[in-house]
Amino acid sequence: MNLKEQLLQACYSYVNKRIASYKDELETIKESIESNDKSNDEGDDSGNGKLYNDLELNAQYLSDATKMLDTLKLINSKTVNTHVALGSLVRTTSNNYYISISVGKIEIDNEIYFGISLLSPIGQLLKNKTVGESIIFNNTTITITEII
Structure with missing residues (x-):
């Protein structure tokens, strides 16, 4: 898996x-x-x-x-997007986000991911962004390093 x-x-x-x-x-x-x-x-x-x-x-x-x-x-885990969308795994300079539903912290293989909704404040900021783009959330600049 x-x-x-x-x-x-x-x-x-x-x-x-x-x-x-x-x-x-x-x-x-x-x-x-x-x-x-x-x-x-x-x-x-x-x-x-x-x-x-x-x-x-x-x-x-x-x-x-x-x-x-x-x-x-609605999520197909095999789909890879070039921009942040539902089902994307987004690695950033601060955290890893799984764009799905608001579940909070998920730990897999000793790595932390945050399950967030596209409707959440950070989800709205990340939506449709691509690798290399940045957002400002809570006065912190966050850059997208990878979208899976």
Whole structure:
């Protein structure tokens, strides 16, 4: 498995864990709501208000994670671009970036990569740049040394 395949796999793993966690949490909340409804026949649903809020919040998190999964499905790890695009591995004078989804730090073979979205602030700056071009991020000049 090449490096970009390993990075893509790490992103899939991250998203799949999040999706499973949110689905589990949603089931737990639904069960809690049902048990509150059964044990509370007087019409007092004060305990359910927070549960319904949590249900809505976790449903939104699940939706966001599913969108991340959809983004990953657009990446072909065998594609090599001459400019920074979705699926690019970008080596710079400061860090290595895998343009995919926002997952943060990924370590492979004792080397650090940052999974970032094209929509992130640094992703927006890197987008469509080529080797040798520079960006300024957090008052630091960063030069692209390689795009894989």
